Structure formats: C-alpha cells, structure tokens
Amino acid sequence: MWPSRRRGFQRRSHMGLMLLFIQLCQAGFDRIPPVTLGTIALNVAVYLGMIHQFFKQQIPHPLEICAGVVQVWHHRDYWRIIEATFHHANDWHLYYNMVSFLWKGMWLERKIGSVRFLYMIGVFTVLVNTVMLYLNYFVALILNDPSYINQCALGFSGVVFAVKVVTTHMMPRSTSMIMGFIPVNSRFACWLELLLIQVLIPNASFTGHLAGILVGLAYVQETLRRIVEWPLAAFTRPAYAGPSYTYYSGTTSSTASSAWAADDANVYTGGLDENEQIRRATEESLREQNYPEMNGRAREVPSAPPGEQDHEQPHPYGWNIPNSTSLDQDDIRRRRLEHFSNISRR
Secondary structure, three states: OEEOOOOOOEOOOOHHHHHHHHHHHHHOOOOOOHHHHHHHHHHHHHHHOHHHHHOOOOOOOHHHOOEEHHHHHHOOOOOHHHHHHHOOOEHHHHHHHHHHHHHHHHHHHHHHOHHHHHHHHHHHHHHHHHHHHHHHHHHHHHHOOOHHHHOEEEOOHHHHHHHHHHHHHHOOOOEEEEOOOEEEEHHHHHHHHHHHHHHHOOOOOHHHHHHHHHHHHHHOOHHHHHHHOHHHOOOOOOOOOOOOOOOOOOOHHHHHHHHHHHHHHHHHHOOOOHHHHHHHHHHHHHHHOOOOOOOOOOOOOOOOOOOOOOOOOOOOOOOOOOOOOOOOHHHHHHHHHHHHHHHHOO
C-alpha cells in the first residue's frame, strides 16, 4: 500500500505495465486461473482509467479514493475501503503488486478452487483496510502521533500480504531467499519482507502491510475461517487443506512449482502414488492375459482341444505342456502358436 500524498498519479512511463505484460505472457494466459487473471485485469483497468471511462466518470484524485481514518470514519465515506484497494500510485507500484499476486494467486486458486478464492479476495479486500484503520487509530493513541490518523493509503499490497500468508501456510515449509541472498523460513518470510519494504520504501504504508499479515494469520485459523466462510458452506464443499508436515529445503518459488506440477500430475495418475500405479498396472496386465486377478476372483482357463484335456488340474501359469517325452518339437511349436493366438484374440 502507498500513502497518497502527491497531487496526482505519476503516469509518465508505462514501463511497469510492459514488464507486467511480459510476466503474464511468460506465465501463459491459458495457465492463469480465471479469478487471478481477472483480478489483475481489474487492477490494470482501474489504473488506466478504463473503468471510469466506461461509466463516463472522471478519474478521481488520489485524495478522493484513498482510505484513512479521517476519510472513512469522520467523513463516513465507507466505499473507500474497497475502492482504495484497486488504485495504485504509479505503474511500478502496480507492477510489483500484480507480479507478487500472480504467482501466489495461481497456486492458491488451483488449490482451493476459483469460487472459494474469489470469495477470499473479496473478504481480504474489506478486512485488510478495516484492520488498517483500527491499527492507525490505536497507534496514534499509543504514540500520541496524529500523523497516523491523517495517513491515507491505497493499493493492493495489503491483500497480497494476506494471500501470501495463506499460501505459505498451506504449502510445505521451505527456505525462502529474500532479495536472492537472505535465507529465511517461508512461514516468517512475510515479516522480513514487511521490515525490508519499510526500510527500502519509507513512503510505504507499514500499517497497511501489517494489516494484511494479521488478516492472513487470522484466516488460516480454523475457527475464524469457518465463521468467515459460512456463506459458502451451502454451495461449495470444503476445499481448504491445512499445512503439510513434510519438510523440504529449497526456495519458496521452487516449492510452489513442485506443488503445482504435482497437481498437474494428479490429472493423469488419479492421485495414486508410484507403488499404487505399479500395482494397478500389474493387475491390468494380468487381467489382459487372463491370469488370476489379484483381487481374488476366479481364474478362467481356456479348455484344451478335445482329446487333449489332462486328467490333472493344469498349472495356473505358463504353457500347459504335459510332462511327457513322447511330444516332438513340432507338437510343442504348434501348442505355443495356439497359445499366443488365443491371447491375441481376447
């Protein structure tokens, strides 16, 4: 989130938009789930003013849409809680938020489903800014600093932080590399990013990002999540899975790619592990050859030609060749050919 203190949006360059488009092409538009792609498209359309032009409205001034204690509570302009989320100060602000949301949203939407993910984004949109307002109010009281009351922020980064917390909670724990060289447990990466962003970008809204982390942590709690998601209970089946307790070593991005690849493999394997796949393949092979099945059903043995039936029960496997020295080589070859001919006709 970005405190709005300038006279207007700085839109001199669209380099951030160009880089965002390149990232989307690299990800593949056909591979990006609909809610993730739609959310990015909505943020870009709002930034370019396409939404306001469609409704024949002027692009508002940042101070007319940002969310702050004075603007929302004192002026009772509650719509800012939602509107401020989808506005950005400049194209670089938009780029970093959308690229971060892209990879997290792709994995999480595929994991919990588009309907539930859409509902989650809507809940985060309202809760993050609401919690931010309360944080600004209490920090102003504790520190006796009225600047937090007057602070007015906008941007999607609070929602991105909340999504990041939920994503890292559902994925196996791993080691994230912050800025490419700082290793940290994935569960604590959001806290380090919060501090680094504030150091590198002092103008960023600290309470807005903190609100996103707190909302995400509250959402992963089972009791609170059930309360928040009760409207979906009658329409969707439970899709949220808790964290996996298998620990890996690697970066967060590589772990996400592995989890994504595993989801793709489930389409072809039916969710079976390697040993189960081998067992099923063996059963199918035996069934095709009309051998005894592993599930205990009776074996069907083709009857021998008249006059060649043995008095003893034939062995269940292999060729039914009597233990006799009277058979010549031509007779053995003939029986082998008959055996393979019967298999090919099944």
